[in-house]
Amino acid sequence: MERTLILDCNVKVGEEVKICGWVYTRRDHGKILFLDVTDRSGLIQVVATGGKIPELHPQDVVSITGKVNKRQENLVNKNIPTGEIEVYAENIEVLSKAAELPFDMGGKELDLQLPTLLDFRSLTLRHPKVKEIFKVQAAILEGFRKISKELDCVEIVVPEIAASATEGGAEVFHVDYYGHSAFMTQSPQLYKQMLVPVFERVFTIAHAYRAEPSVTTRHLSVSTQLDCEFGFVEFEEVLDLMEQVGIETIKFAENQSKDILKDFGIKPVAFGKVPRLTLRETQEIIFKEFGRDARLEKDLAPQDEVDICQWSLKTHGSDFVTITHFPTAKRAFYSKPDTKDPEYSLSFDFLFRGVEIVSGAQRINDYQQLVDVIKARGMDPENFEMYLQAFKYGMPPEGGFSFGLERMTMHMLGLANVREASLFPRDMERVDIRLSAKGNPSTTLGTGVKREK
Amino acid sequence: MERTLILDCNVKVGEEVKICGWVYTRRDHGKILFLDVTDRSGLIQVVATGGKIPELHPQDVVSITGKVNKRQENLVNKNIPTGEIEVYAENIEVLSKAAELPFDMGGKELDLQLPTLLDFRSLTLRHPKVKEIFKVQAAILEGFRKISKELDCVEIVVPEIAASATEGGAEVFHVDYYGHSAFMTQSPQLYKQMLVPVFERVFTIAHAYRAEPSVTTRHLSVSTQLDCEFGFVEFEEVLDLMEQVGIETIKFAENQSKDILKDFGIKPVAFGKVPRLTLRETQEIIFKEFGRDARLEKDLAPQDEVDICQWSLKTHGSDFVTITHFPTAKRAFYSKPDTKDPEYSLSFDFLFRGVEIVSGAQRINDYQQLVDVIKARGMDPENFEMYLQAFKYGMPPEGGFSFGLERMTMHMLGLANVREASLFPRDMERVDIRLSAKGNPSTTLGTGVKREK
Numbered sequence: 001m002e003r004t005l006i007l008d009c010n011v012k013v014g015e016e017v018k019i020c021g022w023v024y025t026r027r028d029h030g031k032i033l034f035l036d037v038t039d040r041s042g043l044i045q046v047v048a049t050g051g052k053i054p055e056l057h058p059q060d061v062v063s064i065t066g067k068v069n070k071r072q073e074n075l076v077n078k079n080i081p082t083g084e085i086e087v088y089a090e091n092i093e094v095l096s097k098a099a100e101l102p103f104d105m106g107g108k109e110l111d112l113q114l115p116t117l118l119d120f121r122s123l124t125l126r127h128p129k130v131k132e133i134f135k136v137q138a139a140i141l142e143g144f145r146k147i148s149k150e151l152d153c154v155e156i157v158v159p160e161i162a163a164s165a166t167e168g169g170a171e172v173f174h175v176d177y178y179g180h181s182a183f184m185t186q187s188p189q190l191y192k193q194m195l196v197p198v199f200e201r202v203f204t205i206a207h208a209y210r211a212e213p214s215v216t217t218r219h220l221s222v223s224t225q226l227d228c229e230f231g232f233v234e235f236e237e238v239l240d241l242m243e244q245v246g247i248e249t250i251k252f253a254e255n256q257s258k259d260i261l262k263d264f265g266i267k268p269v270a271f272g273k274v275p276r277l278t279l280r281e282t283q284e285i286i287f288k289e290f291g292r293d294a295r296l297e298k299d300l301a302p303q304d305e306v307d308i309c310q311w312s313l314k315t316h317g318s319d320f321v322t323i324t325h326f327p328t329a330k331r332a333f334y335s336k337p338d339t340k341d342p343e344y345s346l347s348f349d350f351l352f353r354g355v356e357i358v359s360g361a362q363r364i365n366d367y368q369q370l371v372d373v374i375k376a377r378g379m380d381p382e383n384f385e386m387y388l389q390a391f392k393y394g395m396p397p398e399g400g401f402s403f404g405l406e407r408m409t410m411h412m413l414g415l416a417n418v419r420e421a422s423l424f425p426r427d428m429e430r431v432d433i434r435l436s437a438k439g440n441p442s443t444t445l446g447t448g449v450k451r452e453k
Numbered sequence: 454m455e456r457t458l459i460l461d462c463n464v465k466v467g468e469e470v471k472i473c474g475w476v477y478t479r480r481d482h483g484k485i486l487f488l489d490v491t492d493r494s495g496l497i498q499v500v501a502t503g504g505k506i507p508e509l510h511p512q513d514v515v516s517i518t519g520k521v522n523k524r525q526e527n528l529v530n531k532n533i534p535t536g537e538i539e540v541y542a543e544n545i546e547v548l549s550k551a552a553e554l555p556f557d558m559g560g561k562e563l564d565l566q567l568p569t570l571l572d573f574r575s576l577t578l579r580h581p582k583v584k585e586i587f588k589v590q591a592a593i594l595e596g597f598r599k600i601s602k603e604l605d606c607v608e609i610v611v612p613e614i615a616a617s618a619t620e621g622g623a624e625v626f627h628v629d630y631y632g633h634s635a636f637m638t639q640s641p642q643l644y645k646q647m648l649v650p651v652f653e654r655v656f657t658i659a660h661a662y663r664a665e666p667s668v669t670t671r672h673l674s675v676s677t678q679l680d681c682e683f684g685f686v687e688f689e690e691v692l693d694l695m696e697q698v699g700i701e702t703i704k705f706a707e708n709q710s711k712d713i714l715k716d717f718g719i720k721p722v723a724f725g726k727v728p729r730l731t732l733r734e735t736q737e738i739i740f741k742e743f744g745r746d747a748r749l750e751k752d753l754a755p756q757d758e759v760d761i762c763q764w765s766l767k768t769h770g771s772d773f774v775t776i777t778h779f780p781t782a783k784r785a786f787y788s789k790p791d792t793k794d795p796e797y798s799l800s801f802d803f804l805f806r807g808v809e810i811v812s813g814a815q816r817i818n819d820y821q822q823l824v825d826v827i828k829a830r831g832m833d834p835e836n837f838e839m840y841l842q843a844f845k846y847g848m849p850p851e852g853g854f855s856f857g858l859e860r861m862t863m864h865m866l867g868l869a870n871v872r873e874a875s876l877f878p879r880d881m882e883r884v885d886i887r888l889s890a891k892g893n894p895s896t897t898l899g900t901g902v903k904r905e906k
Contacts, residue, residue, distance in 0.1 A: 003685065020685045022650065022847055040605060040653035040684075059650075059847040096818060098847035122842035125651045134651075138608040145598075152493060155591040157677050157858070159877045160613070160660060161626075161637075163884040173614075175637065176627045178664065178674075178881045180888050184614075184628065191877065197475065197512075198578045198587075200493035207613060211631065221631075224610050231493075232456065232473045365549060386877075386885040389575035394475055394512040394551035405610070424612045424644065424839075428631045431616040432839040435633050 001065060007041035009068045009085055016067055019044065019087060020095070022126070023060045025106035035089075036106075037062065038128075044082045045071075048089040058105055059098035059126070065091045114417060121424060121432065132260040133421060136253055137409045141205065143252025144226045144403065147245050148203035153228055156204045158191035160184060164383035171211045184209035187402060192229040193334070193363060194390040196398045200231040205405075213428060217417045218302070218355060220406060222426040229400030235336075235346045235362040238399035239322060242360055243274050246320065246350055246403065253412060264413050272317030278325040278344075282308050298327045306354040324348040333373050335361040336399075350401070353411040360401025367391040454518060460494035462521045462538055469520055472497065472540060473548070475579070476513045478559035488542075489559075490515065491581075497535045498524075501542040511558055512551035512579070518544045567870060574877060574885065585713040586874060589706055590862045594658065596705025597679045597856065600698050601656035606681055609657045611644035613637060617836035624664045637662035640855060645682040646787070646816060647843040649851045653684040658858075666881060670870045671755070671808060673859060675879040682853030688789075688799045688815045691852035692775060695813055696727050699773065699803055699856065706865060717866050725770030731778040731797075735761050751780045759807040777801045786826045788814040789852075803854070806864040813854025820844040 004017040021039035028034075033053055035046040046064055056062070066089040077083035102120060103112060110117070110127040117124050124130055145155070161175055162185050173184040185191075188206035195202045208225045226249075230241060254261065254269055261268075277285070282304070283295045290307045294300075300308070300323065312321040328337045328345040335345040350358035364370050370391055371381045381388060409421035419425040424432055457470040474492035481487075486506055488499040499517055509515070519542040530536035555573060556565060563570070563580040570577050577583055598608070614628055615638050626637040638644075641659035648655045661678045679702075683694060707714065707722055714721075730738070735757070736748045743760045747753075753761070753776065765774040781790045781798040788798040803811035817823050823844055824834050834841060862874035872878040882888055 020849065061847045061849045095849055096844075096847050099820075099845045101846065120842065122647045122650075122839055123846045125648070126846075131651055134609065135607065137610070141608055141610075154588065155594055156587065156876060157590070157594075159675060159879055159884075161662075161675060161879055161884060163886060174629045177884060178666075178888070180884070182884055194575045195578070195876070197575075198584055209614075213631070222612060222614060367552075386575055389573065391549075392552045393554065393576045393579075394514045394549045396473065396514045396548055423609060423648070426612055426614055431612075431614060431630060431633070431635055433616060435631070 003063075005041040006037070006039045006044045007081060009044060009087065010082060012068045013070055013085060014068065016065065016090075017087065018063060018065045019046075020063045021061070023056050023058050023062060023098075025058060026056055037064065037087075042081055043128075045077075045086040046089050047086055048092060052091075053089075054092055054094050056092070056094070057098055058101055059123075060094055061096035061098070063093045063095055064089050114419060115434075118419065118425065118430060119434070125423065129263070130420075132257075132263060133409060133413060133415070134423060136257045136260055136412055137405065137421065139253040139256035140249060140405060140408055140412070141226075142256075143249040144205070144245065145203070146252060147248040148228055151201060151228075151230075151241065151245070153201040153203040153230075154195075154199040156192065156195050156199070156202045158185075158188045158204050158206050160188075160207055160209070162190075171213075173209050173211045186210055187225055188227050189332070189334070189402070190384075190387045192227050192400065193395075193398070194387060196229055196231040197390055197393070197395055200396075201229070203228045208402075215428060217419075218407065220418055220422060220425055220427060223407075223422075224405035226403040226405055227400065229398060231396040231398045233362075233399055234397060235399065238360060238362055238401070239276065239324070239348060242348070242350060242358060242401040243320070243322060245401070246352070246358060247271060247274075249403070250352070250408070250412065253408075257412075261413070266412070266414055269412075270313055270317050270319040274318050274320045274322055275312055275316050276322045276324060277308075279323055279327075280325070282321075282323050285311055298330045300349070300356075302355075305351050305356060309351050309354045312351075319353050321351045322348055323351065331361065333377050333379070334363050334370070336364045346399075348401075352408070355407055355411055356404075357407045357411065358401050358403050360399065362397070362399040365391065365395040365397050367395070456516075458494040459490070459492045459497045460534060462497060462540065463535060465521045466523055466538060467521065469518065469543075470540065471516060471518045472499075473516045474514070476509050476511050476515060476551075478511060479509055490517065490540075495534055496581075498530075498539040499542050500539055501545060505544075506542075507545055507547050509545070509547070510551055511554055512576070513547055514549035514551070516546045516548055517542050567872060568887075571872065571878065571883060572887070578876065582716070583873075585710075585716060586862060586866055586868070587876060589710045589713055589865055590858065590874065592706040592709040593702060593858060593861055593865070594679070595709075596702040597658070597698065598656070599705060600701040601681055604654060604681075604683075604694065604698070606654040606656040606683075607648075607652040609645065609648050609652070609655045611638075611641045611657050611659050613660055613662070615643075624666075626662050626664045639663055640678055641680050642785070642787070642855070643837075643840045645680050645853065646848075646851070647840060649682055649684040650843055650846070650848055653849075654682070656681045661855075668881060670872075671860065673871055673875055673878055673880060676860075676875075677858035679856040679858055680853065682851060684849040684851045686815075686852055687850060688852065691813065691815055691854070692729065692777070692801060695801070695803060695811060695854040696773070696775060698854070699805070699811060700724060700727075702856070703805070703861070703865065706861075710865075714866070719865070719867055722865075723766055723770050723772040727771050727773045727775055728765055728769050729775045729777060730761070732776055732780075733778070735774075735776050738764055751783045753802070753809075755808075758804050758809060762804050762807045765804075772806050774804045775801055776804065784814065786830050786832070787816050787823070789817045799852075801854075805861070808860055808864055809857075810860045810864065811854050811856050813852065815850070815852040818844065818848040818850055820848070 001018040021037045024036040024038045033048040066087045175182045187208045208223050312318045325344040326347045331345050331347045335347045346362035349356045374381050406421040454471040474490045477489040477491045486501040519540045628635045640661045661676050765771045778797040779800045784798050784800045788800045799815035802809045827834050859874040863871050
């Protein structure tokens with residue numbers, strides 16, 4: 001018999017079907033056994049009686065033939081799409097036995113500590129509430145590509161092993177590349193810029209590898225970046241494009257995920273007109289409105305990001321804020337200094353619900369200026385040979401930005417830790433399993449490790 | 454004045470416009486200067502006279518204001534979409550000067566040796582014929598995602614740093630991960646399998662890192678894989694799904710790229726019914742039709758792939774062939790042996806125009822069988838802890854496949870070398886620049902390096 005997806009049983013009342021899926025829960029009522037069975041389309045109640053029922057446990061993979069029946073009026077479950085029906089099992093075949101679960105997976109919430117959630121990642125991802133996170137993530141990816149294409153961006157595949165560190169600095173992962181020293185790219189930045197003279201407008205989805213010795217709720221050692229870069233644009237246009245991409249992406253994901261967001265108890269995103277502030281203006285507002293004086297700081301602290309987003313929501317009805325003009329010295333070398341005041345750069349962050357989800361800038365597009373700034377930062381232009389080549393042979397004014405996929409996912413769903421928004425998060429304590437289990441050098445986090453309260 | 458895209462000049466005849474782009478070629482006819490200028494939308498002829506023309510060279514980035522004129526009937530160029538018009542320049546501003554080019558970029562073909570093509574990759578990618586390769590590639594990516602979504606696959610983002618080598622073997626890149634030894638994944642294989650119990654059907658686009666000491670026209674050290682994996686399928690269904698994904702992807706890309714394929718002189722893809730042969734049947738055909746006896750070989754040699762594709766085109770009108778049942782010992786550990794003859798596995802390759810573009814298989818989905826096969830191959834199940842967890846807690850019958858993006862691109866366009874189908878190819882001799890230029894250990898390819906004639 002051909003398989004019927006669980007959701008399709010709704011149109012097969014009175015018919016014989018075969019459903020395939022996982023035992024989600026079982027309730028044994030003496031001679032009657034109730035199973036909740038899930039497949040990719042949904043969940044259904046299966047009723048089994050009689051002696052030929054195999055012993056069943058949660059996560060067993062089963063193939064069940066039986067008849068689809070209407071439930072009695074008083075037994076209808078309005079919370080699920082198949083709540084008016086059930087399958088009366090005639091035959092249950094176990095396709096794959098599951099070992100006994102280390103914790104209960106049958107509740108509405110999966111109430112586990114983060115280490116356990118990750119130690120059993122292959123299992124915990126199956127919980128409906130965990131699974132849903134990654135459906136939202138898939139919608140963000142789709143929304144981002146959709147708006148990028150509408151803006152004429154060509155998709156590019158960039159390498160993630162490079163001969164030199166993307167942005168300088170020591171926090172890079174080293175790779176042994178046929179006996180040569182190479183690096184995992186800290187971002188797709190340099191490559192997307194190199195493609196501006198080819199396609200003018202490009203987008204890419206790529207990993208960013210950052211060997212930062214820090215353990216916080218907001219950082220991953222490997223994140224997924226959604227990047228765009230545009231030629232023939234000036235600063236204000238880059239800001240327009242960035243806000244458009246961000247808002248359209250989140251609107252798309254929100255529309256695709258209405259039920260999930262409801263399930264997570266998340267309020268609709270506030271899409272009021274996004275305020276644009278310089279860093280200094282932001283700090284003034286925080287001083288006035290929240291009484292904290294950070295007016296001499298060179299960047300926003302996490303609490304500043306929370307506060308200014310709260311202000312934005314209250315005064316502009318926007319869950320977003322664009323912050324511009326960070327100190328040139330604090331940004332990556334390729335950010336363009338503002339000619340009106342080169343202490344500050346034509347850079348920006350985009351905040352969403354209290355956290356930065358985007359960085360971007362108008363870039364330096366002059367070859368010699370770029371060589372000079374690389375030298376001034378103590379780096380060797382020779383290590384940027386292929387990158388500089390793109391500027392040597394004619395680079396228009398250009399700019400772009402980079403969204404962090406996991407942070408977007410995290411804040412769309414109000415998750416407490418960015419690790420929950422990565423299928424298999426990488427941090428300094430874990431590569432799937434805990435590194436401490438491997439008994440290697442850096443298992444006890446030594447000095448220099450930044451830990452969050 | 455607002456910028457007009459070059460292609461949009463067609464609807465602005467008689468109007469003043471500002472166009473921005475790159476000088477592609479210049480022809481100096483005494484007092485009249487003809488420029489071909491390109492932007493992301495196309496190419497247009499610009500006519501400039503008088504004394505105020507700045508000195509211009511190919512790849513200079515310019516902003517030109519002027520009037521759009523109809524060309525005289527006898528000067529119309531029917532080969533380009535803007536062939537009936539030209540811009541009569543009133544002002545030309547140079548936005549970015551290009552250094553003198555190391556070779557001519559103005560011809561219809563970019564006739565360079567591969568090393569030069571790659572040494573100047575940031576420049577050579579700008580040539581129309583090179584650029585077009587990556588427009589086809591972007592269409593392949595889009596087509597693959599479209600059909601995968603239609604088949605109910607959820608997009609997943611998989612990690613590319615893992616604690617153990619994906620498929621065993623020594624040909625892996627090592628990463629220093631906070632003082633621990635980690636590896637670049639040889640494929641997204643293990644992770645996509647782990648997601649089958651979560652979403653049943655998944656797809657992902659990911660890098661595959663293979664530190665193979667070989668230099669051939671068909672291999673990259675880092676390739677891009679288009680992967681699908683399906684739960685609750687048996688072997689024949691996996692074959693059906695694989696052929697459907699492959700054919701729909703290539704059809705989509707072909708439809709999106711008609712002009713480009715014409716430009717490359719490529720015949721339409723032959724979509725006759727795809728023959729399915731076992732390895733042994735394939736070898737029989739090759740013996741009978743081509744007189745080469747490879748009937749005892751455990752895999753197809755490159756010439757076998759060419760021959761059987763020629764046979765398929767001739768006898769089935771198909772540019773594709775599906776080859777099944779490779780020897781179990783020659784395939785990855787997770788391939789399922791055929792219960793009827795466990796010497797052979799429920800594995801397959803999909804050939805396109807003379808080369809393998811897909812590998813796949815029905816997988817072992819039994820936990821204990823998987824543990825046993827890992828041990829039998831001399832590997833340690835402990836290194837596969839998170840992977841095995843997915844099987845321990847209930848894994849349905851499942852299978853999937855992996856397309857090589859660069860090979861698909863290569864053979865859609867009839868390119869001679871797979872490196873031409875990668876924006877920034879990685880091989881054992883190059884990471885953007887030649888490794889030999891860095892004066893490090895493995896620059897002179899030592900013993901053990903497989904080189905193709």
